Amino acid sequence: xxxxxxxxxxxxxxxxxxxxxxxxxTRRHVREVADRLGYRPSxxxxxxxxxKSGLIGLTVTxxxxxxxxxxxxxxxxxMARAATSAALARGYALVILPATSRHDVWSNVALDGTVVIxxxxxxxxxxxxxxxGLPVVSDGRPAGALPVTAWVDNDHEAAxxxxxxxxxxxxxxxxxxxxxTSTDTYTHLSTTAYLRWCERVxxxxxxxxxxxxxxxxxxxxxxxxxxxxxxxxxVYGLFDPxxxxxxxxxxxxxLRVPDDLLLVCCSESTVYANTEPPITTLSLKPRRIGTAxxxxxxxxxxxxxxDRPVEQVIPTELIVRTSSQRRSPRTTVSPPRSPEET
Amino acid sequence: xxxxxxxxxxxxxxxxxxxxxxxxxTRRHVREVADRLGYRPSxxxxxxxxxKSGLIGLTVTxxxxxxxxxxxxxxxxxMARAATSAALARGYALVILPATSRHDVWSNVALDGTVVIxxxxxxxxxxxxxxxGLPVVSDGRPAGALPVTAWVDNDHEAAxxxxxxxxxxxxxxxxxxxxxTSTDTYTHLSTTAYLRWCERVxxxxxxxxxxxxxxxxxxxxxxxxxxxxxxxxxVYGLFDPxxxxxxxxxxxxxLRVPDDLLLVCCSESTVYANTEPPITTLSLKPRRIGTAxxxxxxxxxxxxxxDRPVEQVIPTELIVRTSSQRRSPRTTVSPPRSPEET
Numbered sequence: 086x087x088x089x090x091x092x093x094x095x096x097x098x099x100x101x102x103x104x105x106x107x108x109x110x111t112r113r114h115v116r117e118v119a120d121r122l123g124y125r126p127s128x129x130x131x132x133x134x135x136x137k138s139g140l141i142g143l144t145v146t147x148x149x150x151x152x153x154x155x156x157x158x159x160x161x162x163x164m165a166r167a168a169t170s171a172a173l174a175r176g177y178a179l180v181i182l183p184a185t186s187r188h189d190v191w192s193n194v195a196l197d198g199t200v201v202i203x204x205x206x207x208x209x210x211x212x213x214x215x216x217x218g219l220p221v222v223s224d225g226r227p228a229g230a231l232p233v234t235a236w237v238d239n240d241h242e243a244a245x246x247x248x249x250x251x252x253x254x255x256x257x258x259x260x261x262x263x264x265x266t267s268t269d270t271y272t273h274l275s276t277t278a279y280l281r282w283c284e285r286v287x288x289x290x291x292x293x294x295x296x297x298x299x300x301x302x303x304x305x306x307x308x309x310x311x312x313x314x315x316x317x318x319x320v321y322g323l324f325d326p327x328x329x330x331x332x333x334x335x336x337x338x339x340l341r342v343p344d345d346l347l348l349v350c351c352s353e354s355t356v357y358a359n360t361e362p363p364i365t366t367l368s369l370k371p372r373r374i375g376t377a378x379x380x381x382x383x384x385x386x387x388x389x390x391x392d393r394p395v396e397q398v399i400p401t402e403l404i405v406r407t408s409s410q411r412r413s414p415r416t417t418v419s420p421p422r423s424p425e426e427t
Numbered sequence: 428x429x430x431x432x433x434x435x436x437x438x439x440x441x442x443x444x445x446x447x448x449x450x451x452x453t454r455r456h457v458r459e460v461a462d463r464l465g466y467r468p469s470x471x472x473x474x475x476x477x478x479k480s481g482l483i484g485l486t487v488t489x490x491x492x493x494x495x496x497x498x499x500x501x502x503x504x505x506m507a508r509a510a511t512s513a514a515l516a517r518g519y520a521l522v523i524l525p526a527t528s529r530h531d532v533w534s535n536v537a538l539d540g541t542v543v544i545x546x547x548x549x550x551x552x553x554x555x556x557x558x559x560g561l562p563v564v565s566d567g568r569p570a571g572a573l574p575v576t577a578w579v580d581n582d583h584e585a586a587x588x589x590x591x592x593x594x595x596x597x598x599x600x601x602x603x604x605x606x607x608t609s610t611d612t613y614t615h616l617s618t619t620a621y622l623r624w625c626e627r628v629x630x631x632x633x634x635x636x637x638x639x640x641x642x643x644x645x646x647x648x649x650x651x652x653x654x655x656x657x658x659x660x661x662v663y664g665l666f667d668p669x670x671x672x673x674x675x676x677x678x679x680x681x682l683r684v685p686d687d688l689l690l691v692c693c694s695e696s697t698v699y700a701n702t703e704p705p706i707t708t709l710s711l712k713p714r715r716i717g718t719a720x721x722x723x724x725x726x727x728x729x730x731x732x733x734d735r736p737v738e739q740v741i742p743t744e745l746i747v748r749t750s751s752q753r754r755s756p757r758t759t760v761s762p763p764r765s766p767e768e769t
Contacts, residue, residue: 139530140522156512169498169507169523176494176528180482180536181511186518188481194522194536355697 090115141382142191142199143168144182146210147269153184153298158325159353160371161202164224167375168200175383197386200224200378203269204231220385222378225270226396235381235395237374241271244367244401245278245321248349251365251403252319253286256411257347261310261317262292263303263327272297275323291317297324307334311346319347319409328357328364328408348408363406373399432457483724484533484541485510486524488552489611495526495640500667501695502713503544506566509717510542517725539728542566542720545611546573562727564720567612568738577723577737581711583613586743587620587663590691590709593745594661595628598753599689603652603659604634605645605669614639617665633659639666649676653688661689661751670699670706670750690750705748715741 090096092115096107143165145155155161165181172179180194198220204211206228214221220234227233252260262279265272276292283290291313295306307330310320316338320331328350332342340346342362349365350357357364377397384391432438434457438449485507487497497503507523514521519539524532540562546553548570556563562576569575594602604621607614618634625632633655637648649672652662662673670692674684682688684704691707692699699706719739726733 137530138535139528139532140535152516152518154512154515156508156515162508165511166498166504166508170496173496173498173523173525174494176525176530178522178524178528178532178536180520180522181515182520183515183518186481186520188479188518190481190520193480193482194520 137386138195138197139176140178140180140194140196141172141379141386142180142182142194142196143202144199144210145184145202146208147203147205147267148184148296148298149205150185151296151298155184155202155298156181160325160369163353164202164371164375167372168379171376171379172383175379177379177383179379198222198234198382200382201233203267203271204228204233205268206231206270206273220382222382222385224374224378228268228270228273234385235378235397237377237381237397237399238270239369239374239401240398241274242278244369244403245275246282247403248321248367249279249282251405252321252347252349252409255319255343255347255409257317257319259288259291259315259317259319261320262290263306263310263320263322263324263331263350264292264294265297265323266294267297272323279321289315291315300326303327304330304333307331308337311335311338311340318345320349322348322350324350325352325354328352328366329360332360332364343408343411347411349403357406360408362408365406365409366404368402368404370399370401479728480537480539481518482520482522482536482538483514483721483728484522484524484536484538485544486541486552487526487544488550489545489547489609490526490638490640491547492527493638493640497526497544497640498523502667502711505695506544506713506717509714510721513718513721514725517721519721519725521721540564540576540724542724543575545609545613546570546575547610548573548612548615562724564724564727566716566720570610570612570615576727577720577739579716579719579723579739579741580612581716581743582740583616584620586709586711586745587617588624589745590663591621591624593707593747594663594689594691594751597661597685597689597751599659599661601630601633601657601659601661603662604632605648605652605662605664605666605673605692606634606636607639607665608636609639614665621663631657633657642668645669646672646675649673650679653677653680653682660687662691664690664692666692667694667696670694670708671702674702674706685750685753689753691745699748702750704750707748707751708746710744710746712741712743 096111096115145153145161156165169179180196182190196219199214200222201211202224204223204225204227208231211221211231211233215232223233223236226236226238249260264276280290293306293310295302303324303326307327311334322328322331328348331348335342335346342348349367351367351369353368353371357366377399381393381395384393434453438453438457487495487503498507511521522536522538538561541556542564543553544566546565546567546569550573553563553573553575557574565575565578568578568580591602606618622632635648635652637644645666645668649669653676664670664673670690673690677684677688684690691709693709693711695710695713699708723735723737726735
């Protein structure tokens with residue numbers, strides 16, 4: 086290529102990459118020769134020179150090598166949509182990577198950086214990406230020493246405490262929790278907030294944990310929770326399908342919602358506006374999160390000066406519907422509350 | 428690497444790629460040496476050998492080099508979500524590529540194949556991908572000689588004729604069309620179906636065309652259509668935001684919907700269930716399309732025997748709401764109809 090153009094290799098490289106101080110005529114000449122020869126520098130070489138591929142990754146690492154079609158869940162679907170829009174708007178391609186694949190997908194794409202959703206503690210994907218010097222922005226604050234470039238998250242403890250108080254105010258005496266077995270901070274912080282609340286109000290914890298990427302396991306856990314001898318009279322479910330699973334289980338045990346059982350679940354799904362009865366949901370605002378993580382990642386990739394804080398907390402919203410409001414409270418006695426609450 | 432393991436280059440390659448007839452011990456030995464040396468075959472070399480990267484692309488090429496954040500539109504968002512789920516479920520990563528980028532994103536990823544949404548006629552992206560021998564599946568039947576591996580589409584002519592008949596049945600005497608200036612088959616087939624219908628019923632066509640990726644242009648076109656001296660008493664809009672744009676324009680001209688103006692638009696957005704009044708929409712079933720295109724693409728990549736036809740037509744659904752139903756028809760005179768319709 087350099088020989089054909091009668092210039093040095095450096096000149097070819099500079100001309101094709103818009104770098105260096107070259108006369109316009111030289112640049113034009115090199116480009117014409119390159120076009121004539123059908124010359125395309127290899128992807129890897131090009132990326133090494135420019136330092137940028139224009140590709141950013143997005144993946145859920147929570148469940149390790151378990152197959153997980155995460156876009157089937159409303160939270161991830163909305164988050165990924167917002168992330169895609171934010172990437173496209175800044176001229177980046179978004180690569181949505183599977184947790185597990187026969188192919189070595191990570192090696193076949195030159196990512197400038199990656200968004201990791203709900204990393205587990207000591208997440209090996211995050212550690213490897215950081216080792217390679219690539220920016221990683223996590224959706225979900227990282228546990229312990231996980232070294233991410235930036236993170237965006239909700240205040241999960243405050244959200245759970247707010248829901249438990251809301252249920253207690255509606256007359257709940259024993260609130261149960263459907264939670265997960267994974268070690269991401271969403272699951273961890275939500276569960277510890279629940280346990281702390283129980284301790285504070287003097288209620289024995291009543292919870293079931295299951296692998297949240299498995300929808301069947303969720304239905305079984307909901308059933309198990311309502312079959313317990315110390316059956317709760319209110320349940321908060323941490324995951325999207327918990328509302329419908331709990332409704333189905335309540336029906337099996339002849340429990341009326343909200344009269345016998347109050348329900349809230351964390352979900353972005355609009356189906357809960359039309360279930361019988363409609364179910365109160367906590368929204369984590371995945372669109373705002375998806376936009377924020379991609380903005381932070383691209384800022385880090387481009388080394389741009391930015392006013393955006395690298396740790397962002399997005400407010401949650403409790404959408405109160407019939408399932409968490411007692412029509413005629415059967416009791417006005419609230420569970421004992423700690424002094425700062427009363 | 429071969430020297431360190433004391434074997435031939437072919438043996439290294441076979442051992443690391445799970446190929447050839449090697450004793451298990453040899454395979455294990457080579458892998459251990461590779462691990463010890465931190466040896467990773469390059470992405471390009473690996474892809475050449477295995478022939479597969481596990482990455483498939485998805486892009487909208489309709490508007491050429493115009494920036495277009497297509498996931499902001501409900502159709503593309505739902506289609507992309509379904510495509511992502513279908514890809515993840517089969518262990519593939521989905522790369523959502525921008526129409527235009529500072530980066531050479533296409534060169535920086537080893538795609539096994541690509542889904543192209545609404546290609547324009549003589550689409551250069553499709554032509555280049557096919558020239559490279561990569562499978563291309565299009566959402567939207569290709570125009571003319573565009574050589575795609577497979578396509579999935581709706582029957583847009585039947586859908587438009589159905590809508591026009593529906594509006595005529597509701598009392599419309601002069602039906603207008605909001606259409607696009609692009610040369611993809613969706614826009615083309617829908618527009619020609621409208622023109623043919625007009626000819627058949629003896630109505631002068633009343634339409635405005637605009638570049639559909641530009642939301643501002645849509646609002647202006649809606650306004651222009653209702654400002655015409657030959658103002659239509661019913662409008663069908665081909666694109667997602669047309670419903671709200673037409674409602675706003677109707678308000679400016681003091682037109683009541685549906686009394687003075689009947690409205691239908693093609694949209695997947697749920698907002699039209701709650702506009703004032705709710706607007707009748709045509710759904711193109713993007714989830715089914717997104718799933719189908721990815722299934723066809725992966726079948727083609729894997730050379731799998733498949734029963735799936737490589738040209739699939741997905742049924743549309745007209746969701747009839749207030750905007751296309753006259754409360755008290757002002758006339759019972761229908762526009763003249765062709766013999767086969769009566």
